[in-house]
Amino acid sequence: MLLPTGFDQRWEDVASMSSVSIWQDISAWPELEQRNLECDVCVVGAGVVGSTLATFLSRAGKSVVVLEARDVALGASGRNAGFVATLLEPTYHEQVEQFGIAHAREVREISTQTRTILKGFLDDYGVWYEQNGSMIFGIDETEQQELVDEAAALQRDGYPVELFDDDPTGHGFFGAIYEPGDLATQPYWLVTQIMANSGATVIPNCSVWKLEQAADGVVVHGQRATVRATQVCLCTNAYSPAIHPYFKAIVVPTRAQILVTSPVPRFLDVPVSVEAGFQYFRQLPDGRFLVGGQRNRFVDEEVGYNDVETSPGVQCEIERFVACHFPELAGTTVERRWSGILGFTPDHLPLVGQLPDMPDVFFAVGFNGEGMGMGAATAERTAALMLSRTHPGVLSADRLAPAKTRVQ
Numbered sequence: 001m002l003l004p005t006g007f008d009q010r011w012e013d014v015a016s017m018s019s020v021s022i023w024q025d026i027s028a029w030p031e032l033e034q035r036n037l038e039c040d041v042c043v044v045g046a047g048v049v050g051s052t053l054a055t056f057l058s059r060a061g062k063s064v065v066v067l068e069a070r071d072v073a074l075g076a077s078g079r080n081a082g083f084v085a086t087l088l089e090p091t092y093h094e095q096v097e098q099f100g101i102a103h104a105r106e107v108r109e110i111s112t113q114t115r116t117i118l119k120g121f122l123d124d125y126g127v128w129y130e131q132n133g134s135m136i137f138g139i140d141e142t143e144q145q146e147l148v149d150e151a152a153a154l155q156r157d158g159y160p161v162e163l164f165d166d167d168p169t170g171h172g173f174f175g176a177i178y179e180p181g182d183l184a185t186q187p188y189w190l191v192t193q194i195m196a197n198s199g200a201t202v203i204p205n206c207s208v209w210k211l212e213q214a215a216d217g218v219v220v221h222g223q224r225a226t227v228r229a230t231q232v233c234l235c236t237n238a239y240s241p242a243i244h245p246y247f248k249a250i251v252v253p254t255r256a257q258i259l260v261t262s263p264v265p266r267f268l269d270v271p272v273s274v275e276a277g278f279q280y281f282r283q284l285p286d287g288r289f290l291v292g293g294q295r296n297r298f299v300d301e302e303v304g305y306n307d308v309e310t311s312p313g314v315q316c317e318i319e320r321f322v323a324c325h326f327p328e329l330a331g332t333t334v335e336r337r338w339s340g341i342l343g344f345t346p347d348h349l350p351l352v353g354q355l356p357d358m359p360d361v362f363f364a365v366g367f368n369g370e371g372m373g374m375g376a377a378t379a380e381r382t383a384a385l386m387l388s389r390t391h392p393g394v395l396s397a398d399r400l401a402p403a404k405t406r407v408q
Contacts, residue, residue, distance in 0.1 A: 019207075019242070020207050020209040020223055024207075024223050025209065025221070025223060026223065026224060027221065027226055033224075034224065034225065034226065035203065035224060035225040035226070036225070036226050036227075036228075037065050037201070037225060037226070037227045037228070038227070038228045038229070039062075039063040039064060039065045039201070039227060039228075039229050039230075040057070040062040040063045040064065040229065040230050040231065041057050041062050041063070041064050041065075041229055041230065041231045041232070041233060041386065042064075042065050042066075042067065042218070042220045042227045042229035042231075042232045042233075043057075043064060043065070043066045043067070043200070043232075043233050043235055044066075044067050044068075044208050044220065044232065044233070044234050044235060044236055044243070045066075045067075045068060045075075045234065045235035045236040045237065045239075046066050046068035046071070046072040046073065046191075046195055046202060046204070046235075047072075047073060047075055047076065047077030047078075047191060047235065047237065047371065047375075048073070048077040048187070048190075048191045048194070048371050048372060048375045048376065049077075049235040049237070049364050049367070049371065049375040049376075049378060049379045049382075050066060050068075050195075050233075050235035050379075051066075051072065051073075051191050051194040051195035051198055052117065052121075052194060052375065052376045052379035052380070053233060053235060053364065053379040053382055053383055054066050054195065054198040054199070054200035055194060055197070055198040055199070055200075056379060056380055056383035057200075057383055057386070057387070058198055058199030058200055059199070060383065060387055062387075064198070064199065064200035064201070065200065065201045065202075065203065065225075065227050065229070066195070066198075066200045066201065066202045066203070067203050067206045067208055067220065067222045067225060067227065068202065068203070068204050068205075068206060069205070069206065069207040069208070069239070070204065070205065071204040071205065072191060072192050072195045072196075072202065072204065073187070073188045073191035073192050073195075075237070075239075075307075075340065075341065076237065076238070076256075076340040076341055076342055076371060077187060077188070077191045077371060077372075078187060078188035078191060078192075079256075079258075079307070079338060079339070079340030080187055080256075080340060080369075080371065080372055081258060081271065081280055081281075081282060081290060081292055082184050082185050082186060082187045082271075082282070082372065083134060083182070083183075083184060083271045083273075083280065083282070083372055083373065084114070084115050084118050084119075084129075084182060084183035084184070084185060084372050084373060085111075085134040085179065085182045085183075085271060085273070085372075085373050086108065086111040086112050086115060086134075086179055086181075086182055086373065087134060087136050087161075087177065087179045087182075087273070088107070088111055088277075088370055088373060088374070089276055089277040089348060089368075089370075090348055091146070091150045092104050092107075092108060092150060092153050092154050092157075092159075093149050093150045093152070093153035093154075095107055096153055099394075101157065103394055104153075104157075105157065106393055106394045107349070107394060108159070109377075110374055110377045110378065110381075110394075110395070111370075111373050111374055111377070113376070113377035113380065114372075114373060114374050114375060114376040114377040114378075115181065115182065115183060115373075117376040117377060117380065118183065118185075118190065118372070118376050119131070119183060121190060121193065121194050121376075122183070122185060122190060124197075125190075125193040125194070125197060126193075127185060127186065127189050127190045127193055128185065128186055128189065129183050129184065129185035129186075129190075130183065130184050130185075130269070130285070131181065131182070131183050132182075132184070132269050132270045133178055133179055133180045133181060133182050133270055134178075134179050134182035134184075134270055134271045134272070134273075135168075135176050135177065135178050135179070135270050135271075135272045135273075136150075136176065136177045136179075136272070136273050136274065136277075137167060137173035137174070137175070137176045137272055137273075137274040138173055138174035138175045138176070138274070139173065139174065139274050139275040139279075140174055141174055143174060143274075143275065143276070144174035144175040147163065147174075147175050147176065147177050148163065148175070150177060151163035151177050154177075160180060161177050161178060161179055161180075162177070162178040162180075163175070163176075163177055163178075164176040164177070164178065169267075169268060171325045171326060172324070172325050173274060173325070178270075182270075182271070184270075184271045184282055187372060203222070203224060203225050205223065205224060206222040206223050206224040206225050207222060207223050208220055208221065208222045208243060209221055209222065209223070211232065211243070211244065211358060211361055213357070213358040213359075213360065213361070214228075216230070217229055217230040217231065217360055218230075218231070218232045218358065218360045218361055220232055230360065231360050231361075231362060231386055232358075232360060232361045232362065233361075233362040233363060233364065233382060233386065234361065234362070234363040234364075234365060235363075235364055235365070235379075236363075236365060237251075237341075237342075237343040237365050237366065237367055237371065238251065238252075238253035238254070238305070238341045238342055238343030239253070239305070239341075239343075240343065240363065240365045240366070241253070244355060244358075244361075246355055246356065246357075247363075247365065250345055250346060250351065250366070250397075250400055251343045251344070251345060251351070251365055251366045252303060252343070252344045252345075253303065253304055253305050253341050253342070253343060254295065254302050254303055254304075254341070254342050254343075254344050255295065255302045255303075255304065255306060255307060255339050255340070255341055255342075256292060256293075256295055256302075256339060256340055256341075256342050256369060257292060257293075257294070257295065257302075257310050257311070257314045257315060257318065257337070257338070257339045258290060258291070258292035258318075258337070258338055258339070258340075259290075259291060259292070259310075259315060259318055259319070259334050259336065259337045260284075260288050260289065260290045260291075260334070260335050260336045260337075261288060261289045261291075261322070261329055261332040261333065261334055261335060262288065262332045262333045262334075262335050263284075263286050263287030263288045263289075263332075264287050264289070264328050264329060264332060265287060265328075266283055266285070266287050267283065267328050268281075268282065268283040268289075269283070270282070275293070275296075277369070278293050278294070278295065278296040279291070279292075279293035279294065279321060280292055280293055288335065289322070289326070289329055289332070291318055291321065291322055292318065293318065293321070294314045294317035294318050294321065295314060297313075297314075297317055298311070298313050298314055298317075301313065301314075302314070304341075305341055306339070307338075307339045307340055307341050308339075309339065310337045310338065310339050315337055319334070342367070342368065342369045343365060343366045343367060343368070344366065344368050344369075345366035345368060345400075346400060347399070347400070348368045349366075349368070349394065349395060350364065350365065350366050350367050350368070350370075350374055350375075350378050350395050351363065351364070351365050351366040351395065351397040351400070352364050352378060352381060352382050352385060352392040352395040352396060352397060353385075353392070353396060353397030353398065362382060362385065362386055363382075363397075364378050364379060364382040364395075378392075378395055381393065381395060
């Protein structure tokens with residue numbers, strides 16, 4: 001595409017903006033109702049992180065407006081497997097080896113704090129959940145040894161996990177780690193209730209197409225609203241590169257896929273992950289079996305933003321996995337297939353910070369498929385950064401490019 005001579009804006013900046021047509025930007029059409037709002041904080045994104053952040057900021061006395069391109073929890077927050085699990089990737093012992101015990105402990109603390117925060121919401125808002133713990137299984141003998149190393153590191157540092165030498169469920173896996181206290185829930189129900197009780201004004205169907213740093217804050221231009229805020233926070237996860245070019249090299253959108261079978265008598269009451277978290281499954285109380293994963297076998301195909309369909313290759317691999325390990329499901333039918341878009345970072349940790357060219361625009365993005373496991377406590381740390389300039393610790397985006405992302 002050719003640009004006119006003298007064009008004064010870099011193409012990469014134009015390309016980074018959300019795809020909103022001039023017709024959908026109703027601020028240019030007085031005949032259409034455009035909301036013009038002012039607030040202390042504008043949160044962009046209404047998933048589990050955006051809703052939790054809005055709650056913390058409202059509780060701190062801030063006026064909050066949330067803009068969402070779809071509606072609350074219609075992205076990955078309402079499409080995931082519903083695990084609130086503290087056994088993460090990279091594993092605890094891998095983090096110890098790479099970054100030291102202090103780093104590993106802090107990541108673990110973020111995960112356990114997320115569980116505490118979400119359980120509080122679940123109890124307060126009457127959302128269904130089970131607290132039966134969670135498990136990681138080994139896919140082969142090599143991964144079984146990884147579980148031995150992981151359990152040893154966790155137990156050495158005082159974490160009450162249990163190691164099994166064999167698959168305790170008898171489904172052909174190689175050993176297991178059991179993490180007590182972890183949760184499984186209905187994520188859409190949970191996130192919509194968090195947002196409904198957040199105290200924020202929520203405007204759905206309002207894609208943001210431009211951020212404009214002003215002397216006294218930021219102007220957020222959306223399809224159905226223009227918001228003038230003292231601070232902005234992007235809780236846009238995989239979609240962050242569509243908002244600002246800063247994220248293009250550090251947040252990669254990747255599709256994840258799930259299927260659910262017809263019900264059988266319940267034989268599994270804990271959520272399980274296997275093969276370094278690439279495969280995961282749980283059985284719902286009504287007997288339906290949920291299983292997802294296999295994107296590691298279709299790496300290039302699964303990069304992007306297409307969550308309106310699933311792909312035959314991934315779905316066939318999920319079905320093969322089910323047939324191989326779960327004879328109880330023989331004769332069942334697939335009741336539902338769906339996909340969601342995850343945001344991956346170079347080191348598999350979320351990113352919290354401020355845009356280098358817009359110091360009043362903060363962000364909490366890049367959850368690597370662990371939004372339910374790390375999102376709430378990440379939102380808590382982001383709120384502390386915005387309210388009191390408390391450094392977000394290991395989540396700080398400084399770690400990737402100190403000269404460009406330094407927290408101010």
